[in-house]
Amino acid sequence: MTQRIAILGAGVMGETLLSAILASGHPVDQVVISEKRADRAAELRAAHGVDVADNAEAVAGADIVLLVVKPQDVPALLDEIAGSVSPAATVVSLAAGIRTDTMRAALPDGVAVVRAMPNTPALVGEGMFGVSPGPGVTDQQLAAVVSLLESGGRVAVVDESLQDAVTAVSGSGPAYVFYLAEAMIAGGVAQGLDLDTARTLAAQTLVGAAKLLSESPDTAEELRRRVTSPNGTTHAAITTFDDRGVKDGLVAGVVAAAARSAELSGPA
Numbered sequence: 365m366t367q368r369i370a371i372l373g374a375g376v377m378g379e380t381l382l383s384a385i386l387a388s389g390h391p392v393d394q395v396v397i398s399e400k401r402a403d404r405a406a407e408l409r410a411a412h413g414v415d416v417a418d419n420a421e422a423v424a425g426a427d428i429v430l431l432v433v434k435p436q437d438v439p440a441l442l443d444e445i446a447g448s449v450s451p452a453a454t455v456v457s458l459a460a461g462i463r464t465d466t467m468r469a470a471l472p473d474g475v476a477v478v479r480a481m482p483n484t485p486a487l488v489g490e491g492m493f494g495v496s497p498g499p500g501v502t503d504q505q506l507a508a509v510v511s512l513l514e515s516g517g518r519v520a521v522v523d524e525s526l527q528d529a530v531t532a533v534s535g536s537g538p539a540y541v542f543y544l545a546e547a548m549i550a551g552g553v554a555q556g557l558d559l560d561t562a563r564t565l566a567a568q569t570l571v572g573a574a575k576l577l578s579e580s581p582d583t584a585e586e587l588r589r590r591v592t593s594p595n596g597t598t599h600a601a602i603t604t605f606d607d608r609g610v611k612d613g614l615v616a617g618v619v620a621a622a623a624r625s626a627e628l629s630g631p632a
């Protein structure tokens with residue numbers, strides 16, 4: 365049976381999920397969105413042909429409700445939908461730092477809750493989702509959420525205690541890769557490449573390296589070693605990165621992202 369999906373909050377990530385779900389063949393008449401900004405809602409209705417409703421209408425009759433608003437907007441949204449959500453529904457928060465116990469406390473008894481951390485490559489079907497079911501979620505309910513999110517990429521089911529780490533690695537991770545891309549492109553342009561060519565070289569290098577890492581049994585370190593000829597060009601680059609503390613800085617950044625995710629959760 366086709367599940368009825370409500371997407372509450374249609375900003376960057378809400379539209380990403382909407383696009384992925386529709387691209388997977390989910391019937392558009394089984395998806396409804398709600399969005400605070402009327403102009404944004406109209407834009408998405410025009411672009412995707414999707415129904416727009418207010419939050420209470422959107423969740424009534426929905427089998428799976430995706431909460432895709434900013435973390436600080438989640439508590440008010442939960443209060444708003446608590447009276448309309450079906451007791452048989454599964455409510456999935458994709459917001460950084462929102463715990464399943466916070467969701468359970470705000471929703472009627474029996475409503476299944478799931479915490480998920482997406483990332484923006486879901487827009488091209490290459491997303492990564494870390495998913496944690498709340499207490500009492502059945503295998504069937506979890507499978508339905510996993511299957512829905514797989515429309516946007518891969519799904520790893522993880523213990524909720526690991527969600528801050530997942531957020532720091534894959535949730536925010538695309539930004540780190542774009543940051544690296546910015547640097548590669550700037551370096552290429554500084555060496556005389558035109559911007560388009562530098563972008564193409566950097567993008568295809570990232571695609572190729574990511575595919576190799578994903579498909580190879582070797583560690584990232586070993587794959588890097590194979591690029592690094594003795595006293596060659598890569599050695600010159602990596603030595604410069606190490607001298608400037610680039611890797612340490614990146615590790616510290618990942619740790620800072622996890623700390624911020626924990627902070628967004630508030631006290632346990």
Ligand SMILES: NC(=O)C1=CN([C@@H]2O[C@H](COP(=O)(O)OP(=O)(O)OC[C@H]3O[C@@H](n4cnc5c(N)ncnc54)[C@H](OP(=O)(O)O)[C@@H]3O)[C@@H](O)[C@H]2O)C=CC1
Nearest residue numbers: 373374375376377378399400432433434435437459460482
């Ligand atoms: N962007 C990303 O890469 C990732 C985002 N996330 C999570 O996804 C969530 C959304 O992020 P993102 O899409 O970037 O944020 P956006 O601000 O782009 O989107 C959120 C949208 O929801 C709207 N909104 C706020 N309150 C309500 C409400 N009560 N009902 C309906 N709509 C509402 C906002 O309107 P307004 O702006 O007017 O408030 C905004 O348009 C966040 O919690 C974030 O942690 C997780 C992983 C990756």
Ligand SMILES: O=C(O)[C@@H]1CCC=N1
Nearest residue numbers: 459460531535536537
């Ligand atoms: O920056 C953020 O807070 C959100 C969560 C992970 C990616 N974007």
